[in-house]
Amino acid sequence: MSLRDTVWKALGTVLDPELDEPITDLDFVASCTVSAEGVASVHLRLPTFFCAPNFSFLMVADAHDAVSAVQGVTRAEIVLDDHHASAEINDGVAAHAGFVETFVGEADAELDELRRYFLEKAVVAGQDRVARPLVDAGVGPDELADLTLGSAPASKDLDRLRRRRAALGLRDDDDAPLLIHPDGSRVTAAQVPLHLRRARLTRLGIEANGELCTSFLKTRYAGTSGTG
Amino acid sequence: MYEKDGEKYFIVDSHMHFWDASRENWVQGREQYAKGWIDCFYGYHTLGPPETHWDWEHYLKVSEDDLMKDVFQDGYVDKAIFQSTYLKYWYKDGFNTVEQNGALLEKHPDKFIVNGRFDPRDGEAGLRQLEEDARRWNLRGVKVYTAEWHENGSRGWKLTDKDSYRFLEKCRELGIKNIHAHKGPTVWPLNKDAFSMEDVDQTATDFRDLNFIIEHAGIPRIDDFAYMAVQEPNVYAGLSVVIGAHLYARPKSFAKFMGELLFWVGEDRMTFGSDYNIWTPKWQIEGFVDWQMPDDEAFSDYPRLTTATKKKILGLNAAKLYGIDVPPECQLPTTAGEPMQPGEELVDEIAGSQA
Numbered sequence: 001m002s003l004r005d006t007v008w009k010a011l012g013t014v015l016d017p018e019l020d021e022p023i024t025d026l027d028f029v030a031s032c033t034v035s036a037e038g039v040a041s042v043h044l045r046l047p048t049f050f051c052a053p054n055f056s057f058l059m060v061a062d063a064h065d066a067v068s069a070v071q072g073v074t075r076a077e078i079v080l081d082d083h084h085a086s087a088e089i090n091d092g093v094a095a096h097a098g099f100v101e102t103f104v105g106e107a108d109a110e111l112d113e114l115r116r117y118f119l120e121k122a123v124v125a126g127q128d129r130v131a132r133p134l135v136d137a138g139v140g141p142d143e144l145a146d147l148t149l150g151s152a153p154a155s156k157d158l159d160r161l162r163r164r165r166a167a168l169g170l171r172d173d174d175d176a177p178l179l180i181h182p183d184g185s186r187v188t189a190a191q192v193p194l195h196l197r198r199a200r201l202t203r204l205g206i207e208a209n210g211e212l213c214t215s216f217l218k219t220r221y222a223g224t225s226g227t228g
Numbered sequence: 229m230y231e232k233d234g235e236k237y238f239i240v241d242s243h244m245h246f247w248d249a250s251r252e253n254w255v256q257g258r259e260q261y262a263k264g265w266i267d268c269f270y271g272y273h274t275l276g277p278p279e280t281h282w283d284w285e286h287y288l289k290v291s292e293d294d295l296m297k298d299v300f301q302d303g304y305v306d307k308a309i310f311q312s313t314y315l316k317y318w319y320k321d322g323f324n325t326v327e328q329n330g331a332l333l334e335k336h337p338d339k340f341i342v343n344g345r346f347d348p349r350d351g352e353a354g355l356r357q358l359e360e361d362a363r364r365w366n367l368r369g370v371k372v373y374t375a376e377w378h379e380n381g382s383r384g385w386k387l388t389d390k391d392s393y394r395f396l397e398k399c400r401e402l403g404i405k406n407i408h409a410h411k412g413p414t415v416w417p418l419n420k421d422a423f424s425m426e427d428v429d430q431t432a433t434d435f436r437d438l439n440f441i442i443e444h445a446g447i448p449r450i451d452d453f454a455y456m457a458v459q460e461p462n463v464y465a466g467l468s469v470v471i472g473a474h475l476y477a478r479p480k481s482f483a484k485f486m487g488e489l490l491f492w493v494g495e496d497r498m499t500f501g502s503d504y505n506i507w508t509p510k511w512q513i514e515g516f517v518d519w520q521m522p523d524d525e526a527f528s529d530y531p532r533l534t535t536a537t538k539k540k541i542l543g544l545n546a547a548k549l550y551g552i553d554v555p556p557e558c559q560l561p562t563t564a565g566e567p568m569q570p571g572e573e574l575v576d577e578i579a580g581s582q583a
Binding site: 047048197201202208209215216219220 | 265455
């Protein structure tokens with residue numbers, strides 16, 4: 001694997017926190033090059049000029065961390081293009097400043113809580129992705145409440161759910177219940193129908209937003225394609 | 229009035245604008261924000277059917293004649309409610325202010341209702357302005373944009389802020405019943421609170437006699453909105469953008485949004501808004517009246533819409549909230565505006581038509 005491919009793979013671990021998808025799949029990477037000296041230069045782009053700066057900051061900072069950690073990369077230069085806060089975000093991340101330091105007087109909290117908020121949503125939505133086919137096949141609330149991660153059918157969605165749960169510090173082992181509340185507690189059989197209704201709704205919000213963002217990005221950069 | 233298949237629909241467009249995003253109105257040195265803002269809106273505009281698209285120049289500012297034609301002559305609207313949005317940080321005279329909207333009301337008093345606005349960061353001067361606006365325009369509603377930029381910083385504000393409660397108490401005193409809050413796509417400011425709906429939850433509990441219409445139904449955080457609306461009977465789903473951005477461009481998402489809102493919020497608590505000038509009302513009204521939940525298995529546990537559902541959403545609910553006279557042949561009972569208890573099953577987390 002070339003160093004450029006390894007850098008690309010590292011970028012694939014960076015998520016849009018709100019959309020819960022890798023920035024490489026979302027076509028947010030406008031370009032990615034690595035010089036002979038090992039300097040990785042990555043340009044990111046977003047669907048609109050006014051995309052929320054907090055999510056944008058997280059993506060640039062995470063990309064910086066992921067690319068910097070690649071063996072052989074001597075320096076990571078991550079640049080966010082065409083955004084109302086491009087200058088502040090790019091300079092802030094390059095200087096290893098936190099969000100508060102980057103937006104002095106405008107932000108009063110770092111973004112850990114925000115990241116957690118979206119991860120919790122991802123964990124809720126992920127339960128619908130895994131459980132919906134079972135519900136459609138006729139599995140009832142009692143069985144669903146007893147189902148564990150190990151006994152649910154293997155799928156990419158299940159793997160993804162485990163990763164998000166691990167990121168939140170929630171149980172992701174085979175014996176852990178599939179259906180849980182955001183605090184990790186088990187969903188009872190009586191709560192299953194409404195819990196899944198909620199999970200479906202959370203998934204709808206995330207996925208519909210993802211579709212909208214994708215279409216805005218396509219319109220904004222019509223005629224130019226990213227390096228994905 | 230819109231008529232289709234022998235049915236008459238009384239139309240209240242409860243969320244629309246008459247904006248000025250022309251270059252002359254851009255604040256010097258902040259042109260990139262002024263342009264960026266309207267570019268964002270234009271992105272949404274292109275989600276309507278292609279034959280309804282305007283060119284970008286026209287989109288910056290339409291004439292009064294254009295508006296009257298688009299909304300009333302071609303657009304079937306019986307009563308249109310202006311939602312004022314200022315954005316003076318980058319639009320010199322404001323994006324669409326109470327004064328701009330009021331000028332049209334004075335010319336066409338039977339066509340419009342003008343809603344005011346407040347920003348608690350404006351302090352005493354803001355309170356006086358609200359009083360003055362209420363008297364001058366007979367305000368029955370306000371639009372609050374908690375994410376708005378301000379000279380005092382870009383962090384926005386919360387409905388639960390102490391100063392905000394002073395304004396809400398003033399609304400109560402002035403007979404302003406309807407609080408339209410933008411809780412939708414996140415653009416600004418920086419803090420997570422900007423899109424959080426927790427402030428609506430608390431405020432709706434503390435001001436039971438006011439109606440809180442959440443424009444764009446909190447989308448993309450429609451889940452947060454729905455769980456809150458279930459517990460707060462004076463919370464409504466404003467369908468501006470919900471219809472405009474999805475009915476044509478994202479029909480499957482639209483069907484799911486409608487199905488979920490009918491389940492969580494109910495047809496008496498949903499109000500139509502075209503969000504003109506983002507889109508014209510005509511295609512949205514025609515499309516919505518023709519629309520039905522797909523027969524597809526994926527939508528099987530969502531309710532189908534009746535003619536009564538559509539009539540209430542397109543006008544009768546908002547008419548009740550605003551005390552608008554509805555012709556007798558169009559009237560239908562709705563519980564909009566009436567005190568209700570939240571559904572116990574939903575609050576106790578044990579409801580659901582299907583696992």
